[in-house]
Amino acid sequence: MKKGRSSLEFERPPVVEAAASVVGPKEGEGPFRGMFDQVETDPMAGKPTWEAAESFMQKEACRLALEKGGLEKEEIRYLFAGDLLGQLIATSFGVKELEIPLFGLYGACSTIGEALSLGAMTVAAGYGERVLAVASSHFATAEKQFRFPLGYGNQRPFSATWTVTGSGAFVLTDSSAVLKPRDRKGSGQAVITGITTGKIEDMGVKDSMNMGAAMAPAAYSVISRNLMDFQREERDYDRIITGDLGVVGRTVLLDFMRASGRELSEIHMDCGVEIYDREAQDTHAGGSGCGCAAVTLAAVILEKVRSGEWKRILFVPTGALLSTVSFNEGQTIPGIAHGVVMEHRDL
Amino acid sequence: MKKGRSSLEFERPPVVEAAASVVGPKEGEGPFRGMFDQVETDPMAGKPTWEAAESFMQKEACRLALEKGGLEKEEIRYLFAGDLLGQLIATSFGVKELEIPLFGLYGACSTIGEALSLGAMTVAAGYGERVLAVASSHFATAEKQFRFPLGYGNQRPFSATWTVTGSGAFVLTDSSAVLKPRDRKGSGQAVITGITTGKIEDMGVKDSMNMGAAMAPAAYSVISRNLMDFQREERDYDRIITGDLGVVGRTVLLDFMRASGRELSEIHMDCGVEIYDREAQDTHAGGSGCGCAAVTLAAVILEKVRSGEWKRILFVPTGALLSTVSFNEGQTIPGIAHGVVMEHRDL
Numbered sequence: 001m002k003k004g005r006s007s008l009e010f011e012r013p014p015v016v017e018a019a020a021s022v023v024g025p026k027e028g029e030g031p032f033r034g035m036f037d038q039v040e041t042d043p044m045a046g047k048p049t050w051e052a053a054e055s056f057m058q059k060e061a062c063r064l065a066l067e068k069g070g071l072e073k074e075e076i077r078y079l080f081a082g083d084l085l086g087q088l089i090a091t092s093f094g095v096k097e098l099e100i101p102l103f104g105l106y107g108a109c110s111t112i113g114e115a116l117s118l119g120a121m122t123v124a125a126g127y128g129e130r131v132l133a134v135a136s137s138h139f140a141t142a143e144k145q146f147r148f149p150l151g152y153g154n155q156r157p158f159s160a161t162w163t164v165t166g167s168g169a170f171v172l173t174d175s176s177a178v179l180k181p182r183d184r185k186g187s188g189q190a191v192i193t194g195i196t197t198g199k200i201e202d203m204g205v206k207d208s209m210n211m212g213a214a215m216a217p218a219a220y221s222v223i224s225r226n227l228m229d230f231q232r233e234e235r236d237y238d239r240i241i242t243g244d245l246g247v248v249g250r251t252v253l254l255d256f257m258r259a260s261g262r263e264l265s266e267i268h269m270d271c272g273v274e275i276y277d278r279e280a281q282d283t284h285a286g287g288s289g290c291g292c293a294a295v296t297l298a299a300v301i302l303e304k305v306r307s308g309e310w311k312r313i314l315f316v317p318t319g320a321l322l323s324t325v326s327f328n329e330g331q332t333i334p335g336i337a338h339g340v341v342m343e344h345r346d347l
Numbered sequence: 348m349k350k351g352r353s354s355l356e357f358e359r360p361p362v363v364e365a366a367a368s369v370v371g372p373k374e375g376e377g378p379f380r381g382m383f384d385q386v387e388t389d390p391m392a393g394k395p396t397w398e399a400a401e402s403f404m405q406k407e408a409c410r411l412a413l414e415k416g417g418l419e420k421e422e423i424r425y426l427f428a429g430d431l432l433g434q435l436i437a438t439s440f441g442v443k444e445l446e447i448p449l450f451g452l453y454g455a456c457s458t459i460g461e462a463l464s465l466g467a468m469t470v471a472a473g474y475g476e477r478v479l480a481v482a483s484s485h486f487a488t489a490e491k492q493f494r495f496p497l498g499y500g501n502q503r504p505f506s507a508t509w510t511v512t513g514s515g516a517f518v519l520t521d522s523s524a525v526l527k528p529r530d531r532k533g534s535g536q537a538v539i540t541g542i543t544t545g546k547i548e549d550m551g552v553k554d555s556m557n558m559g560a561a562m563a564p565a566a567y568s569v570i571s572r573n574l575m576d577f578q579r580e581e582r583d584y585d586r587i588i589t590g591d592l593g594v595v596g597r598t599v600l601l602d603f604m605r606a607s608g609r610e611l612s613e614i615h616m617d618c619g620v621e622i623y624d625r626e627a628q629d630t631h632a633g634g635s636g637c638g639c640a641a642v643t644l645a646a647v648i649l650e651k652v653r654s655g656e657w658k659r660i661l662f663v664p665t666g667a668l669l670s671t672v673s674f675n676e677g678q679t680i681p682g683i684a685h686g687v688v689m690e691h692r693d694l
Binding site: 002005006008048049051052074077078082084085086087088089092093095096098099100101102103104105106107108114117118121122124125127128144145197198199200202321322323324325326329331334336 | 355429432447453670676
């Protein structure tokens with residue numbers, strides 16, 4: 001059902017039937033240690049290249065999500081997938097063997113929000129009983145592509161974020177097809193009741209070492225639009241969760257919201273702020289990358305919604321739309337965000 | 348309605364209400380001269396960089412499609428868009444000013460098929476009355492990204508294709524909202540009655556100068572799957588139209604089809620083969636790029652369906668999933684294709 005110009009509310013909300021997270025060693029040692037499904041102790045995961053390692057993690061996340069749901073890959077109708085690399089090579093080589101009809105997506109670090117949005121639209125429309133949404137990032141593939149060779153040991157400013165190595169995968173399922181919670185105890189489920197789709201926001205930020213500031217306007221826009229479209233107040237959400245603004249972007253977002261008369265500080269959470277111990281792990285402004293929001297949703301957030309600790313959340317991964325080409329040509333860094341409303345249900 | 352595992356048939360087929368094509372000078376001088384909506388006489392379109400020129404063409408294609416449909420940008424619910432460049436920068440900087448909620452897509456040269464598929468799914472599900480699908484490519488941005496600096500003047504083998512400079516945009520509309528054909532004479536319309544979504548196909552081709560051979564298996568797979576899912580024979584289509592296989596890829600596709608007992612040579616058309624005069628324009632195996640299939644559909648194919656000269660076609664843009672990183676690491680070039688069934692209707 002249409003809600004305003006940017007939002008949809010689903011009459012039959014798709015269920016997040018199963019989810020899985022695979023991360024690298026740094027993420028496995030961070031504040032969420034013990035909560036991920038799989039931690040690779042080698043950032044190359046035994047593969048010859050970083051890109052192959054990222055592809056492997058994406059494949060593993062899909063495999064584990066299917067396994068946890070007791071599902072075969074043949075039960076998945078469509079795959080919505082993406083990553084940060086040029087021409088989505090982590091995805092292409094990651095999901096090839098799944099042999100599932102694929103929609104390749106690029107929303108920078110907002111990609112898992114885009115994948116969950118399109119996946120939920122597909123299931124809610126009855127186009128398929130089950131779809132898979134997956135996204136990944138890798139610190140070394142991202143640094144190689146967007147910044148400097150790791151061997152240079154370049155200095156990172158405190159506004160810079162650390163790209164998360166990991167992948168999160170989610171099976172979205174029509175509620176009539178969810179017989180029982182397969183991969184855990186209890187009867188609580190997390191369902192996607194609505195989405196708010198972002199447009200490109202550009203306030204002229206040009207500093208690729210401060211992507212939090214570049215993305216904050218996109219998060220602000222989607223959150224404001226969501227509250228307006230659904231006629232909700234911020235207190236109608238137990239948490240409003242951004243993907244990877246980091247400490248700088250979070251401050252900008254909270255300031256923007258405050259200027260429009262909304263105080264989010266008590267209910268706002270940013271996956272990038274939470275995923276690392278900033279002091280002990282030397283990650284500066286926090287975590288980032290497609291994987292940041294995806295693994296935090298799979299490993300941490302989802303369980304809190306399923307258990308009912310959080311009844312309703314707004315999940316807003318944010319992306320910075322830049323490439324080395326546009327950066328070197330002096331272009332700005334536009335942002336985009338994709339909002340997903342997730343609610344607790346006893347099915 | 349589900350058809351097999353990869354296809355959907357729409358109960359309310361979305362109408363291609365308006366379309367527009369913008370191309371560079373080489374395309375404007377080719378066999379389709381006089382049929383495009385706008386021909387830029389300068390490949391840089393007066394912009395400081397090639398990337399800015401490609402963005403401009405994408406914006407112009409959207410603007411013209413809206414203008415031809417007598418529509419305002421506020422009447423468009425979602426935008427499905429993509430290009431070939433890393434992190435989709437042609438799209439990000441091209442469609443920014445439209446301020447339409449955006450789903451960024453990457454399917455290499457199959458992107459317009461992916462955009463039309465997701466756009467049609469969205470309209471047919473009632474999520475919005477109108478969406479816009481757009482894709483672009485540019486010879487110079489693609490050569491710079493995937494191959495060699497133009498100034499090197501490197502030799503191109505005869506199996507290489509020439510990336511089309513141009514962008515095609517399409518407004519897909521719920522049939523109840525199409526009051527009359529706005530941008531032309533006659534009452535005939537082109538509607539999207541179904542889609543067949545491709546999975547990644549990889550037969551091990553590693554030659555980035557022979558992308559036709561890399562993509563042909565993906566086209567073969569989608570065409571075969573479409574015929575099976577819809578229980579049709581090849582003669583049930585007036586044309587089966589691939590995006591940019593070129594002369595090498597076309598030969599491979601026809602051979603594959605023949606081996607499975609189907610003779611496509613009389614009804615097969617490839618946009619890449621048709622868009623240039625191979626001898627006079629020195630384009631070797633033909634045209635390629637997201638723009639190739641998109642501008643040919645907008646400028647040539649669509650009118651034949653609207654007029655009823657072709658009653659039903661299968662449009663299958665194909666993409667080669669490679670980057671310089673994967674290529675330099677010795678990886679193969681997987682392919683993907685997205686099939687769109689377009690039919691004539693008198694509305």
